[in-house]
Amino acid sequence: MATRGQRTNRRADALSKQRIVDTAVEILDTEGESALTFRVLAARLETGSGAIYWHVADKGELLAAAADDVIARVLAVPVGDAEPAAAIRAVALGIFDAIDARPWVGTQLGQAPGQLAVLRIYERIGGRLEGLGVPEKALFFAASALVNYILGVAGQNAANARLAVPGGDRSAFLAAVAARWTEQDPADYPFAHRVAAQLADHDDREQFLAGIDLVLAGITTLG
Numbered sequence: 001m002a003t004r005g006q007r008t009n010r011r012a013d014a015l016s017k018q019r020i021v022d023t024a025v026e027i028l029d030t031e032g033e034s035a036l037t038f039r040v041l042a043a044r045l046e047t048g049s050g051a052i053y054w055h056v057a058d059k060g061e062l063l064a065a066a067a068d069d070v071i072a073r074v075l076a077v078p079v080g081d082a083e084p085a086a087a088i089r090a091v092a093l094g095i096f097d098a099i100d101a102r103p104w105v106g107t108q109l110g111q112a113p114g115q116l117a118v119l120r121i122y123e124r125i126g127g128r129l130e131g132l133g134v135p136e137k138a139l140f141f142a143a144s145a146l147v148n149y150i151l152g153v154a155g156q157n158a159a160n161a162r163l164a165v166p167g168g169d170r171s172a173f174l175a176a177v178a179a180r181w182t183e184q185d186p187a188d189y190p191f192a193h194r195v196a197a198q199l200a201d202h203d204d205r206e207q208f209l210a211g212i213d214l215v216l217a218g219i220t221t222l223g
Contacts, residue, residue, distance in 0.1 A: 017055040064115045067108040071117040084131035099154040106155035138222045
């Protein structure tokens with residue numbers, strides 16, 4: 001006859017960490033970070049909280065695992081034999097789109113830069129920099145510039161998406177911001193007046209990639 005301890009171990013084994021992470025991602029996507037508790041997770045998984053703690057120590061570790069799962073899937077998309085710069089652009093855009101679709105990922109990556117998901121990004125970006133002729137002594141700074149830009153802009157874009165936009169109309173929201181810019185004295189804010197129309201009508205992904213190209217252009221001068 002199986003002992004209580006043996007039954008508990010079998011339940012913990014049957015409830016895989018991947019199943020826990022998949023369910024956590026689903027909750028985060030549909031209800032947000034505040035809705036993710038071990039009680040809610042246990043109810044969704046039809047198990048006890050103890051079985052979850054067998055695999056995940058706390059909510060912080062669970063959030064890190066969920067973010068890592070999302071980023072790992074993004075980085076698993078092959079870029080083939082693309083040139084280093086093109087490969088970096090593809091990886092960067094994949095991360096941008098993932099964070100745009102799941103703002104909680106951007107929040108998590110920004111709060112814990114030492115986590116595995118961030119290391120994965122550094123590894124993928126850094127590995128391509130050598131192909132651009134970046135010298136050894138400049139690799140870390142070059143990779144940091146790119147990764148910080150990617151996570152910073154993607155995270156900010158996701159944060160902006162969480163703002164209350166009247167009627168959910170992004171164009172109307174940006175037009176209102178641009179109008180506020182042009183309400184200022186053009187003598188004090190000449191640049192804002194020149195680019196206000198571009199602000200109102202810009203594409204976030206295009207803007208993001210333009211920044212990647214600017215960073216890459218600077219990095220290529222290091223060789």
